[in-house]
Amino acid sequence: MQTVRWSDVVRRDLFGPAPDRRDRPYRLVIRVFLVVLKAFGFRFDVRGSEHLPRHGGAVVASNHVSYFDFTYLELGAVPQHRLVRFMAKASVFDHRLAGPVMRAMQHIPVDRTAGLAAFDEAVRALQDGQLVGVFPEATISSSFTVQELKAGAARMAVLAGVPIVPAAVWGGHRVATKNRRVTLRRGVPVTVLFGEPVVPEPGEKTQSVLRRTRAAMAELLDQAQRDYPDAPAGDDDRWWLPAHLGGTAPTPERARDIDRADVQGTAVTPQRTLGQKVRHLLGRR
Incomplete structure (x- = not known):
């Protein structure tokens, strides 16, 4: 595990020559995020960055457990001097603060009721040699395991003629994940693993590529979970572990119902003002 150094924040060659x-x-956003990570003493275990191509397009397909997974994955791409254009739900781009930042970073908005435009934009980005980041589960996994994947990531790779780089992130959900208050703690370990590219074979069907991608993601996540250096502090702290590792997270079967409601937009959430949302996230009444 390594921590961010102040020298990393100001390195002139951080993004290449x-x-x-x-x-x-x-x-600029990455450097600001590095400052935050340094201030809170986050510890990182990043492995497999060499699987990201130095040049040319690729789909980066990762599991999803935290609101900040995209930032951890991008930090894993920095050693290759690459930036990842993430596909994110359109409502984020409508936010008066986050929206301009997301557009300036050239991320790709996804309207779940009309996703074809986003799909076409992502394919063009891949053909132009960009890395496109996708969370093919379409939402944060309540079970903290790899759930069923949407076929879009595989379809993009096949159509654009690029590989899929499977990835896994673990640990960041202890700070910020859905249905939990943000917990700003120091020294949290975060693991980011990239696997060997999944290259679509000539004539290979989308579902076959998807199955190979899911298997690779699941294997990487299992490795990240089993190598993770921290353990729950007690029975009340087992929420962040999946059920098969002795945690109290929902089983994959139960999580499918929870996550399906999120994807379909039918989950019932209380309406709060901005101030109430901030106090809720920070655990204040």
Whole structure:
């Protein structure tokens, strides 16, 4: 496990010898995030970055357990001097603060009622040599295991003629995940693993590529969970472990119902003002 160093924040060559001027906002956001990670003493175990291509397009397909998974994955891509354009739900781009930042970073908005435009934009980005990040479970997994995947990631890779780089993130959900208050704790370990690319074979069907991708993601997540250096502090702290590892997270079967409601937009959530939302996340009444 390594921690962020102040020298990492200010390194002139952090993004390579000649980074694209158009990506200045993205690079600034990463440096700001590094400051936050340094201030809270996050510890990182990043492995497999070499599987991300130095040049050319690829789909980065990861599990999803935390609100900040995209930032951890991007930090894992920095050693290759690559930036990842993530596909995210359109409502994030409508936010008056987050929206301009997401657009400046050239992420891709996804309208779940009309996803074809986002799919086409992602394919164009892949054909232009970009890395496109996808959470193919379509929502944060309540079970903290790899649930069924949407076929879009595999379809994109097949259509654009690029590989899929499977990935797994683990640990960040202890700070911020759905249905839990944000817990700003110091020294949290976060694991980011990238696996060997899944290359669609000539004539291979989308579902076959999808099955291979899911198997690779599940294997990486299992490795990340079993190698994780922290253990629950007690019975009340077992919520962040999946059921098969002795945790109290919902089983995959129960999580399917919970997560399906999130994906379909039918989950019932209380209406709160912005101030109430902030106090709820911080655990204040």
